[in-house]
């Protein structure tokens with residue numbers, strides 16, 4: 533299995549700015565003759581069909597940033613998993629902290645959305661992560677475990693992203709030791725909750741991933757890739773992060789444990 537490098541554009545992008553990211557990204561990939569990782573871009577829903585056209589024939593994967601738990605009907609402003617698929621997406625980010633905090637999404641809401649996404653054949657990337665206050669009071673592991681148990685169906689077979697809330701958009705990251713320890717904790721939780729599927733599931737790290745720290749973060753044990761926000765809006769930075777990715781061992785995402 534390969535590491536997954538996913539770009540979350542958040543609420544950024546118009547057609548011309550999307551081209552300013554996608555065109556150099558595709559040109560860079562052509563120069564590289566492909567990459568050692570799986571590469572995913574998640575633009576706003578308004579750009580999915582546009583991006584799908586641009587990415588046609590390339591290996592770059594396309595995803596949404598959220599979906600409704602509902603299938604269709606009277607839910608003004610919501611977008612269903614089927615609509616994402618129809619617009620060209622094969623993936624969807626769910627339970628991002630900006631949705632959990634800004635839109636009141638509980639674990640139960642995220643779970644329902646994951647079920648809706650999987651029912652439409654989308655691969656879900658489910659985000660978990662503690663706030664700074666929770667980390668400082670020693671609750672980080674418990675918070676993340678409870679989010680995993682509450683957000684993932686027992687037959688989940690997608691991707692998990694660990695994104696400490698305090699590291700998002702701040703330029704701060706946990707130490708390598710802390711990332712490795714949390715990913716080991718997530719792995720153990722996934723194995724006990726999901727069995728076999730939990731053993732190989734990719735666990736992404738997200739939160740201020742940049743070209744300057746990508747090699748060190750992506751080399752850590754149990755880090756199965758990165759979920760990149762700000763740096764994914766610059767094709768050169770996003771490509772540099774993708775070039776830092778590595779092949780994962782067959783049975784687990786294990787690699788270097790920090791000394």
Ligand code: 13P
Nearest residue numbers: 540700701739740761762
């Ligand atoms: P930044 O990379 O901008 O810190 O954002 C991380 C994130 O929230 C990705 O989902």
